[in-house]
Amino acid sequence: FVNYTKNLPVKIKKLQDSWNDIRQYPYWNEEKLKEFHREVHTLCGSSGTYGYKDLSQSARELEVYLRILIEKNSRDLKQDQKEEIECLLKKLDEKSTSHDLVEPNFLVDKNINKKEKKLIYLLDEDIDFVNETKIFFEQTDYHLKSFCHLQEFQQAIKEKKPEVIIMDIKYSDEERPKDIPLIFTSKNNDLLTHLKAVRSGCYAFVHKPNEINNLVKIVDQVAKPPTEGSYRVLIIDDSASLAEYYAFILNQAGMITATLSYPLQLLEKIEEFQPDLLLMDVYMPECTGVELATVLRQKPLYTSLPIVFLSSEEDRLKQLSALSVGGDDFLTKPVLPQHLVAAVRSRAKRADILSSYITQDSLTGLLNHTNILEHLSLELTSAQRKGVPLAFVMIDIDNFKSINDSYGHLMGDYVLKKLAQFLRTQFRNTDMVGRYGGEEFAVILPGIDTKTCIKLCDNIRKKFSEMRFTSDNAEFFVTFSAGVASYPQMRDVKQLVVAADQALYKSKRAGRNQVQS
Numbered sequence: 001f002v003n004y005t006k007n008l009p010v011k012i013k014k015l016q017d018s019w020n021d022i023r024q025y026p027y028w029n030e031e032k033l034k035e036f037h038r039e040v041h042t043l044c045g046s047s048g049t050y051g052y053k054d055l056s057q058s059a060r061e062l063e064v065y066l067r068i069l070i071e072k073n074s075r076d077l078k079q080d081q082k083e084e085i086e087c088l089l090k091k092l093d094e095k096s097t098s099h100d101l102v103e104p105n106f107l108v109d110k111n112i113n114k115k116e117k118k119l120i121y122l123l124d125e126d127i128d129f130v131n132e133t134k135i136f137f138e139q140t141d142y143h144l145k146s147f148c149h150l151q152e153f154q155q156a157i158k159e160k161k162p163e164v165i166i167m168d169i170k171y172s173d174e175e176r177p178k179d180i181p182l183i184f185t186s187k188n189n190d191l192l193t194h195l196k197a198v199r200s201g202c203y204a205f206v207h208k209p210n211e212i213n214n215l216v217k218i219v220d221q222v223a224k225p226p227t228e229g230s231y232r233v234l235i236i237d238d239s240a241s242l243a244e245y246y247a248f249i250l251n252q253a254g255m256i257t258a259t260l261s262y263p264l265q266l267l268e269k270i271e272e273f274q275p276d277l278l279l280m281d282v283y284m285p286e287c288t289g290v291e292l293a294t295v296l297r298q299k300p301l302y303t304s305l306p307i308v309f310l311s312s313e314e315d316r317l318k319q320l321s322a323l324s325v326g327g328d329d330f331l332t333k334p335v336l337p338q339h340l341v342a343a344v345r346s347r348a349k350r351a352d353i354l355s356s357y358i359t360q361d362s363l364t365g366l367l368n369h370t371n372i373l374e375h376l377s378l379e380l381t382s383a384q385r386k387g388v389p390l391a392f393v394m395i396d397i398d399n400f401k402s403i404n405d406s407y408g409h410l411m412g413d414y415v416l417k418k419l420a421q422f423l424r425t426q427f428r429n430t431d432m433v434g435r436y437g438g439e440e441f442a443v444i445l446p447g448i449d450t451k452t453c454i455k456l457c458d459n460i461r462k463k464f465s466e467m468r469f470t471s472d473n474a475e476f477f478v479t480f481s482a483g484v485a486s487y488p489q490m491r492d493v494k495q496l497v498v499a500a501d502q503a504l505y506k507s508k509r510a511g512r513n514q515v516q517s
Contacts, residue, residue, distance in 0.1 A: 005050075007241070012093055015039055019089060023082055027075050037066040041283045043092075045312035046242040048334025055095040056334060060312065062088040117143040118223050119160065123153045123167040124185065129208050133166070135414065136216050138421060142223070150174060163223040166215070169193060172200040181222040183215070217356055217365065221349075231348040232256045234275035236263055236292070237310070238284040246279060246310070246340065253341040263287050267295075270302070271381060277348045282311035282322060290322050297326035301374070304355065306347045310335065361435040363413060364420035372434025372442045377493050379432070379446050390487040391445040391453035394500040395423075398479045398512040400439040407471040415469065415478055422467070426460045442500075450486040450517050457482050457515045465513060481507035484517040 018036045022029060040063045048056030065084060120142045124130055130146045137144040145162070147153040150171060161180060169186040176182070184197040189207040197205045204218045233255050237243040243259035250257050258273045260266065263284050270278075278296075282289040289309055296302040309322050312333040319330040328347050331340065359371040367375065376392060383390040397403075397419065404412040416439065423433045423441060432444040445453055465479045483503025490496045507516040 008047075008052075008096055011043060012096055015043065015092065016089060019085060023077070023085075026077055028069070028077050030070075033066065033070060035285070037063065037070060038283050038285065040066060041312055042239050042242075042281075045281075045310075045333030046239050046245075047096075048312070050245065052096065053334075055092065056312075058088065058091045058095045060314075062092065063312070117141055118164075119162040120144045120219060120223070121153065121156065121162040121165050121167075122146040123150065123165070123171060124148070125168070126208070129185070129212070132209065132212055133215060135417060136212065138418075140216055140421075142216075142219060164219050166206075166219075169197055169200075169205075172196060183218060183222070217360075221353060230254065230256050231276045231345065231352075232258075232274060233277050233279055233344060233348070234269060234273055235259045235279045236266060236284075236289070237261065237281040238263070239281075249337045249340055250279075250344060253345070255344070263289075263292055266292055270305075271378070272385070274378070275305070276352065277306040277308060277344060279308050279310055279344060282309050282313055290325055290327075293322070293326045304351065304358075306351045308343060308347055310340075364417055364435050366420050366424075366441070367432060367434035369434070369437050372432065372436065372444070373493065373497075375432045375434075376442075376444050376496065379444050380487055380493060380496070383446060383487050388447050389449040391448040391450060392485050392490075392496045392500050393443040393445070393453065393457055394436065394483045394497075394504040395419075395441040395443065395457075395480050396482075396504055396508070397439040398481055398508075403476075403478065407474075407476070411469070411471050418467070418469075419464065419478075419480070422464055423460070426463070448486075450484055450489070453484050453486065454515050454517055457484065461513065461515060479513035481512050482515040483507055484515060486517075 015036070018032070018039060022032050022036060040059055044056055044059035044063050047059060062085070065088060069081065118141060120137070122130060122133060122144055124133075124146070125148050127148070130148070134144055134146065142163075145156070147156065153167075154175075157177060161177060164181050164183065165176065166183045166185060169184045169188075172184065178201065182200075182202045183204045183206060184200070184202045185206045185208045186193050186197075187208055194205055203222050206212065206215055206218065233247075233250050235243045235246050235250075235257060237246070237259070238261055240259070240261045243261060247257040247259050258269065258275070260269050264286055280289040280292065289311070293307050293309075296305060296307070303326075306328045307326060308329045308331060309319075309327050310331045310333060311322075313319060313322075314332060319332075323330055329343055331343055335343075359367055361368045366372075379390055397415065400412065400415075403415055416435075419441065420433070420435065423443065427433060427443060427445070430446055434442045434444075436442040443457075445456075448456070461480060461482065465477060467477070469476050469478060481504060483500045483506065485496045485499035485503060487496065490499050503516045507514050510516065
């Protein structure tokens, strides 16, 4: 804030110098005029953001006047045009001392990321559904407490309120706290049942048993505050001070940010930072935000990356034009801090929810085959750029067919879910776990070499082999084999996958229940 105020006279003088350069000619220099317009446009947005409301309004008047001149495409520089521009520039200089700034220090939630397990209540008489739901909530950040009787549930509510309530829709008319997010379940999946759920004020509806796999995901959406998601936002604005200001606001709201003032470096920056959302100015030198959005939408990897435009452009047709090439929202500068946070958070959260349904395996909730390979490609590129190792692991459950044959396919699915949950808890947050197909899993470990990876995976293998499974009062144990490959020994994705698969096959031939490279 202090730096902006300190540098404001320099910005005003730069505008005056740009105009002096233009007015010496008897005709319009189109290139210089467009650059002058862009400078005024930037001042319009940044000054309003930093609290110079009168200055922002004056800059907007000049920006609109210049835009009309550009669109007319007139060659002659007329005297009345000179006088109007000079009058507006003088007004800018006068208004630069009028200041009314409110700093956005109210945005931070100081009570986030508490690690105690969150309490979830489940009210349902269907014992099979309750038991199946408990399986999904094991080894998560939640403590699931189930009730088969309404009276027990109501008493528990009086004693301690949960983060989320999951209940059968048959209880929709019963009294309950209105401030606790509610998820209804039902064996009926018709429109009338859905309408009943919506009218009863539920956050989500789960068709049981078909959609039970989505329950943890839905509870995550409800129970985790937005800052726990730590959305990664890349801010692209040729005004470095303005980009830093937006970064400050979003950081205060718990998001992770990076800024970029040179738009031609965008692709490299996206690859390096891996953002969840782009916050982008429209008018920038070298290329516009609209052009950048068009480039990104032509790349399959970035077709779903949310783009929020941020500009002082008020022309609705131009805003719609920007959105038509792939923008998700258009915010007009100056934007209030709380509006900026809300817009970014809602777009990032929505994209996160949609992505989870597209990228995750429906049975285990892990990354699916396609997306684990996409992540491997991205992480390999990152490892090559940083000069660090990368490990890739293929895991296969031993004798899985005999588990299905002996205990049934439902138990086989249960084993797959348990291993998926177990792997999630054993690897780092930066590691990526996916279901490669059937009873095969894949894990990406950035920054880990072969020797370290083998030791880690072997410890995980031993722990899993000690886990007891029960079916019809019969106990049994399950083991897995694993194969490890790594960069820089393997130079591309195909080599990594083939090498890990060969190492897995070596583990199988050597007697199973082991890790090889």
